[in-house]
Amino acid sequence: MGNFVITIGREFGSGGLDVGRMLSDKLGVKCYDKELLSMAVKESGLCQEIFENHDEKPTSSFLYSLVMDTYSVSGYTSAPFLDMPLNHKVFLAQFEAIKNLAAKESCIIVGRCADYALAEHPNCLNVFIHADMxxxxxxxMQTYDLSKEKAADMIHKTDKKRASYYNYYSSKKWGDSRSYHLTLDSGHLGLQGCSKMIxxxxxIRKNNRK
Known part of the structure; x- marks a missing residue:
């Protein structure tokens, strides 16, 4: 079958990254999340701080982009790339890093519109993990040692950011079941249950292809 890739979109707090790490252990492949940033940084020449500030953000200040553009690029030197807003450069660098990674190895990729980047990949399974509030x-609360109110606020803001990023750059809607092969409720299945379902x-898909 060649390389396979599992992409995981997730509501904040649903345990999507934890599910990815469980699958990583069971399948013997790497799970990439923030690591994609480092890969994209190396390939694009954009500095690490810029990537961290613009990670999964759909828009950025025009003035900030204008100032940062004067010294941010040292790798991608084509005119179209140089003329892009900074947040678009960050997305494009990650987009290319995801495609290059999937071409080299089987892996699990969490977030960052990976399902969209790998739309043409023949062995890509797209999953979305969600749960009740x-x-x-x-x-x-347990992960970050926060109060109930602060945890709920963090969830609301992070989900809004992720949805804006996904909807802005892809042709699909974040969390819409039609955008994925599987949508799983970790609140009902548990993290181990989600891993087993995947x-x-x-x-099943492998057997159907025989």
Missing amino acids: EFRVDHI LDYMD
């Missing part, structure tokens, strides 16, 4: 608030789906 109570489950997510509890998860964030593995079972992979087996």
Whole structure:
């Protein structure tokens, strides 16, 4: 079958990254999240600080972009790339890093419109993990040691940012079941249950292709 890729979109606090890491252990492949930033930085020549400031953000200040553009680029030197707003450069660099990664190895990629970047990949499974607010608030409270109110606020803001980023750059809608092969409720299935469902789906799809 060649390289396979599992992309995981996720509501904040649903445990999507945890599911990705479980699958990584079970399948013996790497799970990429923030690591994609470092890869994109090396390939594009954009400095690390710029990537961190613009990661999964759909828009940025025009003035800030104008100032930062004067010294941010040292790798991608084509005129169209140089003329892009800074946030578009960050997206493009990650987009190319995702495609290059999928061409080299089987892996799991969390977030960053990976399903959109790999729309033409023949062995890509796109998953979205969601859960009810109570489950997510509890998860964030435990993970970050926050109050219930601060956890709920963090969830609202992060989900809004992720949806804006995905909807802005892709031709699909964040969280819409039609955008993915599987949408799983971690609040009902549990993280281990989500991991098992994904593995079972992979087996079924593999057998159907024989």
